[in-house]
Amino acid sequence: MALAESDIQYLQKAIARGSGNVIREHQSYLLEARLTPVAQAAGLDDVHALVAELQRSADRKLQEAVVEAMTINETSFFRDMQPFTALQEQVLPELIDRRKTRRQLSVWSAASSSGQEAYSIAMLIRSRFPELADWRVSILATDLSEEMVKRTREGVYSQFEVNRGLPASMLVKFFERQGLNWQARPEIRQMIHAEKMNLAENWRTTARHDIVFIRNVLIYFDVPMKETILRRVHQSMQPDGYLFLGGGETLLQLDVRFERAAVGNAVCFRPTS
Numbered sequence: 346m347a348l349a350e351s352d353i354q355y356l357q358k359a360i361a362r363g364s365g366n367v368i369r370e371h372q373s374y375l376l377e378a379r380l381t382p383v384a385q386a387a388g389l390d391d392v393h394a395l396v397a398e399l400q401r402s403a404d405r406k407l408q409e410a411v412v413e414a415m416t417i418n419e420t421s422f423f424r425d426m427q428p429f430t431a432l433q434e435q436v437l438p439e440l441i442d443r444r445k446t447r448r449q450l451s452v453w454s455a456a457s458s459s460g461q462e463a464y465s466i467a468m469l470i471r472s473r474f475p476e477l478a479d480w481r482v483s484i485l486a487t488d489l490s491e492e493m494v495k496r497t498r499e500g501v502y503s504q505f506e507v508n509r510g511l512p513a514s515m516l517v518k519f520f521e522r523q524g525l526n527w528q529a530r531p532e533i534r535q536m537i538h539a540e541k542m543n544l545a546e547n548w549r550t551t552a553r554h555d556i557v558f559i560r561n562v563l564i565y566f567d568v569p570m571k572e573t574i575l576r577r578v579h580q581s582m583q584p585d586g587y588l589f590l591g592g593g594e595t596l597l598q599l600d601v602r603f604e605r606a607a608v609g610n611a612v613c614f615r616p617t618s
């Protein structure tokens with residue numbers, strides 16, 4: 346039986362409150378598909394019963410489970426290769442030159458899902474920039490989902506996942522077998538610090554990142570939330586830093602202080618004052 350309109354509306358609001366993610370009308374079928382397992386895990390008959398329980402109990406764990414179940418965690422190593430080529434050919438050489446006295450670099454992979462983006466950056470740095478070996482290089486990976494943060498910390502990927510985008514030479518060099526899976530070697534894992542972070546909450550950071558990847562997540566927010574998040578991202582970046590968005594994402598028509606810049610075949614955004 347299709348979900349009642351009132352259940353759909355309640356869930357849309359609860360998800361928007363929890364993660365800022367907008368579930369549009371044509372996606373409402375997803376609610377049933379993804380929330381039935383959440384209902385069953387909570388011992389409830391169906392999604393209608395889940396809504397009734399959420400309304401009755403204010404159970405934070407259950408609310409989080411609903412929000413997490415509705416996130417799309419699609420990712421892969423070296424996804425949409427151009428930003429990584431830009432890092433290698435222009436962004437990192439330039440920042441290395443500018444930071445040669447401080448010898449520190451800070452990268453943030455926001456909404457990093459299971460961590461492939463952060464690991465791709467770590468491997469790129471280790472394989473192409475040996476001069477950074479004695480610098481303080483930090484790569485922060487954050488995501489709303491506890492499960493994704495745990496996966497990033499563990500750095501364990503299935504054969505299917507490593508087949509998606511990870512060159513064989515990097516697999517051999519930076520991963521070791523763990524049963525049927527592959528785990529990133531400790532020297533790569535320790536470059537990455539993974540933390541749970543909800544971009545839609547009122548976060549503040551004292552960090553000033555040189556490079557921010559926030560890809561394939563802004564599409565899930567409405568315009569005011571995109572602008573709020575990007576203003577905070579701006580505050581958490583070095584003035585000469587680089588921001589990378591997903592391939593189809595743009596800042597057009599958003600009231601934010603970034604300007605578009607081409608780096609080779611990649612598009613990135615630079616903070617303006």
Ligand SMILES: C[S@@+](CC[C@H](N)C(=O)[O-])C[C@H]1O[C@@H](n2cnc3c(N)ncnc32)[C@H](O)[C@@H]1O
Pocket residue numbers: 363364365366416417418419420421424455456457458459462487488489490493542543544545546559560561562565591
């Ligand atoms: C499609 S994946 C993108 C992963 C990676 N950035 C990439 O481009 O391959 C979107 C990720 O955004 C996360 N996400 C959604 N809403 C979020 C929020 N409010 N705060 C932080 N992460 C969020 C999801 O958990 C999911 O892992």
